[in-house]
Amino acid sequence: MNTQTEMKEPINSQPEEKPLLKLKNVSKSFPGVKALDGVELDVRAGEVHALLGENGAGKSTLMKILAGIYQPDGGEVILEDQLVHMSSPLEAREHGVLLIHQELSLVPDMTVAENVFLGNIPRFANIFVNNRHLNERCGEILTRLNCKFKPTEKLGNLSIANQQMVEIARALVFQPKVVVFDEPTASLTDYEKVVLFGVIRELKESGTAIVYISHRMDEIFELSDRISVLRDGTYQGTFYTRQTNEDEVTQRMIGRDLDADIEHQPPELGAKALQVSGLGIEGLYSDISFDVHAGEVVGFYGLVGAGRTEIMETIFGLRKPDSGSVQINGQNLAINSPSDAIDHGLGLVPESRKEQGLVLGMSCKDNTTLANISEFTKLGWIDTSAERKVFEEYMDKLRIKCPGWEYSTLNLSGGNQQKVVIGKWLSTSPKILILDEPTRGIDVGSKSEIHHLIRELAKTGLAVIVVSSEMPEVLTVSDRIIAMYDGRITRCFDRGEVTEDTLIRAITGQTER
């Protein structure tokens, strides 16, 4: 394979491809952390430039510098041959650099058009909102993006994918020169991704420079022209996408080889741990029946909105079913609240760790014992040293990287945050563990660790359910895969019989069985 120096050379030796935006030797420190150290980047008009790196590698910091949210401690930002200082997002916008956030920053109660023009509303007589103009201009942008919803629709009524489109529309208002996408597909399904990629390609062809951040290798190789890699805040080189491969950039990114593919032995099945029969909630899902044995991993695959999360929330006592029953270890149980569920040996690692999984302001230790704090008490008083012991046990077991038990989970990377959430549930010694999108927004290294962990947990006799929108993930971890479409189970695959094609058909409603 090519070495790094060989890869870099063509870039420097092609002066005719002038960079639109160039970062030279950029550094940025936070108290106790050097987030960026001498980073280089050049982005050309009409290219998709992917930025790769594990969580904590400094991608987001770099993007925030581009977008004027942070100011670099050292180095230069050069836009169209001019040294620029962007001291606020507003200034960056005036320079034509726009960031599309990983987390949506929209106002759910306002209309699509109002969101698109937020802070920039067309007016007449200087103080009144020009509604007609607002909706017309928004309509034009939505047409360009192939969106089917109306400018007057309330934003909160749109799907996440469509809200993402609104976020993009918002950037287009300013006719940007550089658009930065930060993990845009984190909450999109495979199908919605295709639509987004179409939009990105269209932008690229119209001469916009695109900086694209993602953890997902397949996307980067599908979409990008060049790839720059960051590791621990340092620059690891730029590669032409066509001249490199996944292994090479992965190695650059993590500085080591990823563990080999997970071995799959047929699981040693224990007793039926969970049996769900005829479960249904009107308008969400219906007639859901399946079972999970101790020692196996069952994957739930489907599009966002297929009802998977809602089923898991029902089993966990967060929703009330209209029909059907849930049996745990052969017993019919009424689970009316999460505390009932926990008492019966269930654990749920939720879809969004920041909103549902963690109390971010609390320490790693406090989060670990959140669900079973009463087990760490003597006469009603908390036994802090027992708590610490348990956290340190899981810190070792799950390889949580964190400076200490009193450290706030706020400052951990996504992968480590997720491990704290998993540790929280493991410390309750569950019999059945449900993981909803366990690796969303997590870097490749931690992702593979979590996949291994899931397999190991099953081996110790846990019944595991993994809900995921990523096909490789479902295929990697599951012993059986249940495919869902539109609130129903369409098919149930054993590990041996599943193919990507049949799986796609099952989750898009093309085969009904």
Place this chain on the structure above:
Amino acid sequence: MNRIIYLIKRQPIWIFVFVCIVFFSFSSPYFFDIRNFSNILVQASTIGLIALGMTFVMINGNIDLSVGATLALAASLAVGLQPQLGIIGAVSVGLLSGILIGALNGIIAWKTGVDAFIVTLGAMIGVRGLVFIYTEEQAFYAYDLAYANFGASSLFGIPVLALIFVFLTIIAHLVLKYTIHGRNVFAVGGNRVAAKEAGIRVGPHMLLNFILIGFLAALSGILLSTQMGASTPNLGRNYELWTITAVVLGGTRLTGGFGSIIGTLGGVLAIAILRNGMNLLQVPSFYVLIILGSILILVLFLDKRFAEPQGVGA
């Protein structure tokens, strides 16, 4: 040393308390004196007791605006019912009224889901009305001198009221830091959804906090009335605002999930020391208000500056 810097960063109000003590010690010969310090503690105890409860309520992500009115009702009952029930009976009814109002606030906020701000705003207006109906707009005097004597009494040379305040502050600190209830108060205030999904029952914790603050507000009112040997229907006006000021000065966030009793104690003392010291220097009390207002904003500014950097890298 690092630990001291850490504490100062987390508790900027204690720097202010310290600076105040040094300043007033040099500028007034009467300030640095055990008797005066006891005095300050007694003066601080009224707002202080309520602030202990408010710390729990606010960390939990709620607020209680009804404390001033609750204080007036409890004081009026404890003094007004003495001829019929005797001191102990009347004081018990007064304390019970606080517990009941707190329980009512908590249950309404829990079961209806109406924001605690609104529920207790309603209670603040309604309970004050109740006080005026009960007292017929009259002040009550405690004819049994034992009542007022209690308010002026001392143990080991320290006023009993100050001792009660210090004792309850220690208890509150321990409960907040080392019990399940305390821990879950932080969890619910920090992230209600995550707490709920971890099996924590949000409602009962909230209810308990409102009962606690109701009780403390009533106790505070009764102790205040022992100081004066009387109660008036206008007692405790604006005390909810002073209490919230003290708690916020102590670093507890209005949004919940963050705060401490030690910080609250700092906030309470800051207000009391400033009032006492300015009084000794014969500065008109209106100036104290201006300074307190400015300090409130300054402390929150410092809090924001020193807050940990959020979401580095990623």
